[in-house]
Structures are given as C-alpha cells and as structure tokens.
Amino acid sequence: MFDTVAANIALVLLFILIGGFFAAAEIAMVSLRESQVRKLSQRGRRGERVAKLARDPNRFLSAVQIGVTVATMLSAAFGADRLAAQLVPVLEGWGVPVAVAPVLALVLVTLAISYVSLVLGELAPKRLALQRAEGLSLYVAPFLDRIAALSRPIIWMLSKSTDGVVKLLGGNPGADREEVxxxxxxxxxxxxxxxxxxxxxxxxxxxxxGKRQLREVMLPRTEVEFMEADTPLSDAARLAATLPHSRFPVYRDTYDEVIGFVHVRDLLDPELTGRTEPISALVPIRAAKFVPASKRLLTTLNEMRDEGQHLAIVVDEYGGTAGIVTMEDLVEELIGDIRDEYDVEEDVVILPAGEIEIDGLTNLNDFATETGIRLPDGPYETLAGFVMAMLGHVPAAGERVEFSGFELTVTELDGRRIARVRVKRRQVVESPPEQDS
Structure with missing residues (x-):
C-alpha cells in the first residue's frame, strides 16, 4: 500500500510541476520588454520563435492556459480519487467516525494539493520566471509553439471567444500592451x-x-559678441584676443543677417597680423547652422554632433536672430557646467546669512536647481524675465519682488537688462500677543 500511495503522490506532484512549468512560461513571455524581444529576435531560430510568440499573445496565452487547466484538473481529480480514498482507512484507524472520514479525507487532500500547487505550481515558478525571463523564454518558446500548433482548433475557438468578451467589456481585442x-x-x-x-x-x-527647447538654454542676442563682415582684421583680432570665445557670428548690416562665423585661429593667424582689410576678404567665413528657437535640445545636440557643428544661430518665429547655442552649452545641460580658466565669474555667489546672488539670465530650470525655488511658467525663460513680469516695468537697482516666501532683489543692471538678482528668504515678523486689559 505504501508503494501505491507514494506512486500516487509522485503523480500528483508531477501534474503540479507541469502546471508550474506553464505558469513560469506565461510570466516569462508576458514580462518580456519590447527591447528584449527585439534583441532576442536576432539570436537565431529560437530567438525568432520567442519574438513571434511574444507579438501574438493570444496564441501563447491560450496554449499556456490549456496546459495549466489540464495539469490542475488532473492533479485535483487524481488526488481526490486516489489519495483521499487511501487516506480514509488511516483516519478511521485514528478513531474518526466512518461517516465523517471520507469527507474529512477529501478536505485534507484538497487543502494539501492546493497548498503544494500554490507553492510549486504558481508562486515559485513565477518568481523564478520574473528573475530570468529572457533566458527562460528561449527554452519554453519552442514547446509552447508546438502546443499551440497541436491545439490550433481549440486555441482558435478560445481566441475568438476571448476577443468577443473583451469587445463586450469595452476593450480593443487588437490592442497591444500599454507603452511605458x-x-x-x-x-x-x-x-x-x-x-x-x-x-x-x-x-x-x-x-x-528631452523636453527643453533652445529658447530656454540659448545665449540671447544681447549677450552675443557679433562681428561685422567689414570689420578690419586687426580690430577683429584685437577684440578676439580679449574674449574667451573661439567662434564669432559674422553679420552684414544687422544682427538678423548673419552670414556665418569666424574662428579665433583664423583671426589670430600670424601671417595676417596687422592687416586692415575686412575680415570677410581675408579669413574664411564658415557656414553657420540655423535652428528655430522651438527646436528640442537633444535633437539639436545630435544634429550638431553628426554635422560637426559647434555653434548654431537660433532664429525666432519672425526670422530674426534670437541668440546662439554652442555644443558646450547643450552638453552642459546634460552633465552640468564645464568651467575652464576663462570662466572667472561665478553665476551663483553664496552670501552671508544664507542669501544667494545669481545671474539674471539663469533659466528657470537652472534657478530651481541652484536655489530649490521653482518659479511658475510664463512668457519668459529666465529669472530676469520673471522679475520683470512681476514688476510690470523695467526695474531700477534695488527694486524687489516677493514670491513663495522669498525676496528677489535686483542688485545690478546691464543697460535695461537685469544682470544680477539677490535671493533671500523673507523674514516673518510675529506680532507680540495682546495683553489683557
């Protein structure tokens, strides 16, 4: 009898493990990301089969469900029929009434099979499949594909029935999983x-x-060092020697008519030292890249890298020059400031008492990073633009605005532009409690 019981238990465990295999296969296939599916499709015939199955969820889910259902049904039926019957005499020997023993045996066997099924047939296989989805899918896909081929009529019927129910519940049977x-x-x-x-x-x-536009990160035209095409080379070389820039936009008549740019190496060529002819006649005017102010930062960075461009002219919606961006500006938006020996002025200065002095041209994102203060969006891109919008006029030095418990004071002007702003937390003076008369 012991051998018979052991054989029956082994059969039940076998059915449970078969169900666990299908449960693991389901999780392995379902949890594959699109990037993993594309990578697997390039790994030979097995990988192609995985990709084919993963893109046809109705096919492999139906095959899995058939396997799980058959395995579960066999383990439950076999356990109830064989193991429960073999447990009845044991319970009767322990003093359980004859009328109660069959029912109790069935309940105990069902509970035991359910517990083992949950652990070995569901939870453990699924957890392992989640951890090794890519590798496991390569092994299970061929088997699932064969099961699906053999069960094609049943799967077709199940798929059509499932599509009908999904449509009835307001879903789209042809829709894929949601994109991340x-x-x-x-x-x-x-x-x-x-x-x-x-x-x-x-x-x-x-x-x-990825969301940022060039208008948020460009150097505005008021801060750009332009050179006129008719500038004498000696004057242009003298100016270039005093500035930290390597490239200068060149224009004719107005800043809106940029014709290209010159490189500082060409201006400081020893063979041309002292020449007074126009720069356009002596040094190469290199073609400039023109980009709209609404263009995305990452797209522009990729284009400039592919084209070997280090400077681009930013154009507004009216066709005028709005400013410039350089490769360095765009890279700094990703990895932070790149400072060299020419960057002598700090954009942000920490003052006593926790105050901060910051450049008025700091864009809103950088201002939030430096101070922790997130200013509202509006018809402006910089801290100076926000202060002007709050004041409603061109400010004088010393004027201030208050926002979210902070005080922003204009400390320096460059013409009509706000050059520096001091930020400090506003002091809240509590009124003394009233004395009882």
Missing part, C-alpha cells in the same frame, strides 16, 4: 539599484533635456 510612459521610465531609473547616484542623475537630466 516617460514617468514610468524615470521611476524605473530612480529605483534601479545597479545604477550609481551619478548615473541616475545623468539619466534624469537626459529626460529633462
């Missing part, structure tokens, strides 16, 4: 333990830069 959103990707990056803090920060900057 940008927010979900960002959350995945933040929670990824294999990435260092610097790597997570860099990826977060890439996500942020």
């Amino acid at each position: 959103t940008t927010e979900e990707l960002r959350d995945m990056v933040v929670g990824h333990t294999d990435l260092t803090a610097d790597e997570r920060k860099l990826i977060a900057e890439v996500f942020a830069a």
Whole structure:
C-alpha cells in the first residue's frame, strides 16, 4: 500500500510541476520588454520563435492556459480519487467516525494539493520566471509553439471567444500592451539599484533635456559678441584676443543677417597680423547652422554632433536672430557646467546669512536647481524675465519682488537688462500677543 500511495503522490506532484512549468512560461513571455524581444529576435531560430510568440499573445496565452487547466484538473481529480480514498482507512484507524472520514479525507487532500500547487505550481515558478525571463523564454518558446500548433482548433475557438468578451467589456481585442510612459521610465531609473547616484542623475537630466527647447538654454542676442563682415582684421583680432570665445557670428548690416562665423585661429593667424582689410576678404567665413528657437535640445545636440557643428544661430518665429547655442552649452545641460580658466565669474555667489546672488539670465530650470525655488511658467525663460513680469516695468537697482516666501532683489543692471538678482528668504515678523486689559 505504501508503494501505491507514494506512486500516487509522485503523480500528483508531477501534474503540479507541469502546471508550474506553464505558469513560469506565461510570466516569462508576458514580462518580456519590447527591447528584449527585439534583441532576442536576432539570436537565431529560437530567438525568432520567442519574438513571434511574444507579438501574438493570444496564441501563447491560450496554449499556456490549456496546459495549466489540464495539469490542475488532473492533479485535483487524481488526488481526490486516489489519495483521499487511501487516506480514509488511516483516519478511521485514528478513531474518526466512518461517516465523517471520507469527507474529512477529501478536505485534507484538497487543502494539501492546493497548498503544494500554490507553492510549486504558481508562486515559485513565477518568481523564478520574473528573475530570468529572457533566458527562460528561449527554452519554453519552442514547446509552447508546438502546443499551440497541436491545439490550433481549440486555441482558435478560445481566441475568438476571448476577443468577443473583451469587445463586450469595452476593450480593443487588437490592442497591444500599454507603452511605458516617460514617468514610468524615470521611476524605473530612480529605483534601479545597479545604477550609481551619478548615473541616475545623468539619466534624469537626459529626460529633462528631452523636453527643453533652445529658447530656454540659448545665449540671447544681447549677450552675443557679433562681428561685422567689414570689420578690419586687426580690430577683429584685437577684440578676439580679449574674449574667451573661439567662434564669432559674422553679420552684414544687422544682427538678423548673419552670414556665418569666424574662428579665433583664423583671426589670430600670424601671417595676417596687422592687416586692415575686412575680415570677410581675408579669413574664411564658415557656414553657420540655423535652428528655430522651438527646436528640442537633444535633437539639436545630435544634429550638431553628426554635422560637426559647434555653434548654431537660433532664429525666432519672425526670422530674426534670437541668440546662439554652442555644443558646450547643450552638453552642459546634460552633465552640468564645464568651467575652464576663462570662466572667472561665478553665476551663483553664496552670501552671508544664507542669501544667494545669481545671474539674471539663469533659466528657470537652472534657478530651481541652484536655489530649490521653482518659479511658475510664463512668457519668459529666465529669472530676469520673471522679475520683470512681476514688476510690470523695467526695474531700477534695488527694486524687489516677493514670491513663495522669498525676496528677489535686483542688485545690478546691464543697460535695461537685469544682470544680477539677490535671493533671500523673507523674514516673518510675529506680532507680540495682546495683553489683557
């Protein structure tokens, strides 16, 4: 009898493990990301089969469900029929009444099979499949494909029935799984333990830069050092020697008619020292890249890299010159400031008492990073633009605005432009409690 019981238990365990195989196969296929599917499709015939199945969920889900259902049904029926009957005499020997023993045996066997099925047939296989989805899918896909081929009539009927129910419930039977959103990707990056803090920060900057437009990061035309095409070479070389820039936009008549740019190396060529002819006649005017102010930062960076351009002229919606961007400006938006020996002035200066003095041309995102204060969006891109919008006029030095518990004071002007702003937390003076008369 012991051999018979052991054989029956072994058969039940076999059916449970078969169900566990199908459960693991389902999770392995379902949890494959699109990037993994594309990679697997390039790994020979097995990989192609995985990709084919993954893109036809009705086919493999139906095959899996057939396998799980058959295995579960066999383990339950076999256990109830054989094991419960063999447990009845044991219970009767322990003093359980004859009328109660069959029912109790059935309940105990059902509970035992259910527990083992949950652990060995569901939870453990699915957890392992989640951890090794890519590798496991390569092994299970051929078997699932054969099961699906053999069960094609049943799968066809199940698929049509499923499509009908999905449509009845308001779903789209032909729709694929939902795409991962940008927010979900960002959350995945933040929670990824294999990435260092610097790597997570860099990826977060890439996500942020993907939404940013050139108007938010460009150097405005009022701050650009232009050179007129008719400028004598000696004057242009003298100016270039005093500035930290390597490239200068060249224009005719007005700043809106930029014809290209000159490189400082051409201006300081020893063979041309002292020449007074116009720069347009002596040095090469290199073709400039023109980009709209609404163009995305990352797109522009990729184009400039592919074209070997280090400077681009930003054009507004009216065709005029709005400013310039350089390769360095765009890279700095991803990895932070790149300072060299010519960058002598700090954009942000920490003052006593926790005050901060910051450049008025700081864009809103950089201002939030430096101070922790997020200014509202509006018809402006910089801190200076926000202050002007709040005041409603061109300010004088010393004028201030208040926002969200902070005081922003104009400390320096460059013509009519706000050059520097001091930021400090506003002091809240509490009135003394009133004395009882």
